[in-house]
Amino acid sequence: MPEKVKIVLVNTTHPGNIGAAARAMKTMGLDQLALVAPRHFPSAECTARAAGADDILARAAVFPSVEEAVADCGLVFGTSARTRSIAWPEVTPETAATQIAGAAGGGAAVLFGRESSGLSNEELEICHAMIRIPTNAEFASLNIASAVQIICYEISKQYLARETGSGDAESPATTGEMEHLYEHFEQTLIDIGYLDPEKPRRLMRRIRRLFNRARLDSNEYNILRGILTAISKDGGKRELP
């Protein structure tokens, strides 16, 4: 459920941005808003821009620091549209959303920094990774509520895909399973004479890219393993013409 995901706005200056962020969250089914030392809250402008998402504002929790806001969260992301001065693991919004939707237990939080200066390095260090929203290199000036909208949209998309996509709520294939699949695939391609065992690299890289992109669930993983096994058996069994 996207409800276990907390959106944390840090030192937001313009009250309109808090309201617009609450509205953005609610359209995507998220409802946990945490505010770290907002300049004005609550306020009439904030409520006006929430345009009906006032229940999110009414329930919003205010904290003095980022540490306290995310104390109950097992997975914490920062956000940025800029390159940072300190190196920190960076992920795309899609990857972060996949990790959030796939996280077992514990809540997840996504931090949005100040309008002017983003997150401080100390706040960044609380984060497991940084979400970098890809923007126009010459105009990276993404409004905070717009950034919240994009992230909540990706999170909601991941939860929807889990609910409706596979229909049977299969868990994603693990990295270990995917490695077994690629080994099995490679051996099968050698067996049927499609892959030169001396130079398997290029073709296998393409196959990895394709199936990594598709993000298999465990049912699909089992189907593909079953097909590969059937190909091997078939090679031995079918009659010569």
Place this chain on the structure above:
Amino acid sequence: MPEKVKIVLVNTTHPGNIGAAARAMKTMGLDQLALVAPRHFPSAECTARAAGADDILARAAVFPSVEEAVADCGLVFGTSARTRSIAWPEVTPETAATQIAGAAGGGAAVLFGRESSGLSNEELEICHAMIRIPTNAEFASLNIASAVQIICYEISKQYLARETGSGDAESPATTGEMEHLYEHFEQTLIDIGYLDPEKPRRLMRRIRRLFNRARLDSNEYNILRGILTAISKDGGKRELP
């Protein structure tokens, strides 16, 4: 290039929304804004909310009707967060973005309707399909600039994936090719004894879902066809143990 994509705002009431939409476009590298009979334009509020995207506003073209705004576009999408009274083909933002980025020649346009009532049925009929942004069923009140942000984000993502993702800028496999692939796949699964020819549906549906999700490029399509052909040949050739 996302530059050939036109964002069309129809009868926008609040000037702030036009400015915020221009800012949202520019962060994602889109710069063609068309306005159909805006209530106020230009205006100080519009420019203030554009927050530096005033070049988009300065270049925005104003039209009296949707027909005229999209006259030079080969592919036109409407947008909606609601269920419509008339049935019209519906696509996700991701699918629309894929089609826009894959469209050869001619421009593409995405229409955003009035704040209060969206697009009229007549305007909808100009569209090839409707983009439905998935929203909270109980709160679908997406601000126009937020909707523009999500659509431009998906479009930009598709262009970026084409530039950097596959590295070799392969064109996507066509729908016709994908149908050939699924027929070939089904026949091969029957040949190796993995698929019961009497009830192929369920398994083939899962396989379609997997490969549709991965959106193959034409090189990947050729690799998979080659593997299927090698499996068939191998079934006839390999020695019995």
